[in-house]
Amino acid sequence: MAMSEGSSPGVTLPEAPASAGEGAVGDAGAAALAAGTGGRAKRTRVKAIMEATDDPLLGKTVAVKGWVRTKRDQKAFSFVEINDGSCMKGVQVVIPQDVPTYSAVERLTTGASVSVTGVVVESPGKGQRFEVKAQEVHVVGECPTEYPLQKKRHTLEFLRGIAHLRPRTNTIAAVARVRSALAQATHDFFREEGFLYLQSPIITASDCEGAGEMFRVTTLPSEVSKVPTLEDGSTDYSQDFFGKPAFLTVSGQLSGETHACALGDVYTFGPTFRAENSQTTRHLAEFWMIEPEMSFADLRDDMDNAEAFVKHVVSHAMEVCGSDLEFFNKFYDKELLQRLQRIKDKPFVRTEHERWLAETRYDTAVFVYDYPRDIKAFYMRDNEDGKTVAAMDLLVPGVGELIGGSQREERLEQLEAKMVEFNLSPEDYWWYNDLRRYGSVPHAGYGLGFERLVCYVTGVENIRDAIAFPRSPGSAEF
Incomplete structure (x- = not known):
């Protein structure tokens, strides 16, 4: 159960006496x-x-x-x-x-x-x-x-309103240190595994997820009457800055695939954006994603790498952030250290999607794979049964989905057919299809929401407390 900021030792701040007069500075x-x-x-x-x-x-x-x-x-x-x-x-x-x-x-x-x-x-x-x-x-x-941080209980909700000062509290300072350690461990892991670090673009014309929930980037006039239009009344984006519709990226995956199909194994680690009107404790409009892509790899390789990654970063956080994690274990989640130790030491459970629906929930990390094709993205490889795709999610207690990944569809004909099925134009993804046209290889990858990882490792319940300046519907302060 999360506590209110300010009720732990060193968090409750004493009342400040009168301000110093001359000579103090x-x-x-x-x-x-x-x-x-x-x-x-x-x-x-x-x-x-x-x-x-x-x-x-x-x-x-x-x-x-x-x-x-x-x-x-x-x-x-x-x-x-x-x-x-x-x-x-x-x-x-x-x-x-x-x-x-x-x-x-x-x-x-x-x-x-x-x-x-x-x-x-x-x-x-x-x-x-x-x-x-x-x-x-x-x-x-x-x-x-x-000074706003006086001797009284401050809720985490109150602290979100003073995000510029909240790093001075025990909780948010500890989150920042754990987040930094997890980021460092991420780069260390992929470097040791032979991956190259790719900086994928933030502005893109591609919708990786096909959901249409993207932030548009435009320099067209804000006054509606001055926006150029075509004969059918739609916006004429040929007069926009990029000459076509452009958006903030929802994923670096497609860019990662281009380099994985030339350099072997790569990963991206950067901000992504979703224009979802969601006010839950697990969603942000701006968040960071870790997205590796591996060539000559299938779904099993994908799950193996994801499991090794999670174990590595959790182990690193436990090693270098001991006092911070003890704080979270004492005041936020009394089973935190025990749970992290389980993640670090025990193999992850793997279960097919239908079995997952039929069985009781596990108390540790679980890979759920072979999802129905109709509920997954266009780029995921169809299984031989024609009903499921080679996709997996890593589910962890308290957070839910931590990782989503799949083997990518490497067969050009099948990929183009799925694009049409998902109302996407193959012509818009000509460069993506070229990867299948010229020396195609089986490849796989996954995406991990970094803030969800921070929540899981710290026990903090609201994702808005896992990032310095949260962006959500109606909130873009600081």
Whole structure:
């Protein structure tokens, strides 16, 4: 069950005291800026201090730069927790009163940015091995009392309205780190498997899915009366920028196939767009897709690669984002780590479509394959029974479809017949058909919605929290 942002340790932010007056930035701020530019190479990330497995930094002077999470004042010291986004935890900085800028420190508020130089020492307190004893503290940027992230519970829905600030919360910061790790693991996996990375176009004239739910790209006048038309009253796109109808891509698959049929194995990883008027927690108008294409491959090869990929990226996230996943396991999905371990260790179940309909649901990843041809896309290869296609979906608990893939139809005659059946013009896809006309080979591929993968690995329920700036019907802020 998802929790409200702000109800976990380190997420509930304390009320900010009155804003600092003169002297809080001034010369100290200028010095901090100088230290933060020319001295950037010497900056020590909080993660290097808080997640060190040994003590190489003990007794060393470090420069820590980040944002204030909490501050406690005592008689001769102030204790300030600083977080720089590199990990879940913040580092405790002990600031003695004899620090020259202590008057500015006393007025520090939650959200202020600071630059601290000090020595790493063993911490006598609970919860951390090390802390920093400050020698110099500079306030880089003050944070006034109207800072939205105050000491109260903030729902994820509220945070979507301040998407520019929500990365400062534990949940969204952790999502961002996991997302980054998954992206890095994606490139690592395909490189190790011998795939080439292809940057497919965002503007296209092709509808890969044949659904017609595409965003149009045009420079024609916005005033209807000035739009050029043909004799039948339809829009004259010959006068548009590209000379024909153009759209934001719904998939990089067709471009991927062109290169797979020349270079062997390729993958694309980029933004895609669907003009679906859907307000569900699983759909976005703009989302990222991972789409590999493999030559000389069939549906079994497709499923083998997809399973290996998911296991690889999940393993990588568990290895490098341990504290973030523990946070999600504690506050969002108490079975998360157990579920991810199952995905990592156990073979995926594979079942034919009809058996899937007849059997109970599994509690692990399941490949469902050989779907009825009438409900799948035109480019999927017909099976010998004439009723099904060589298509598969990977279904995972809590998310549903994570991957959709198929063996592509490599036979020209069958492909052109299906285009007509799907009300597509073979002439518009002449270049796609050329792949079958000149040295055609069996090939297969799949698409994985990256935000759904992020949701699955983190346990976050709403896909709008798995991307920095979600785009959905009626929402294109920031």
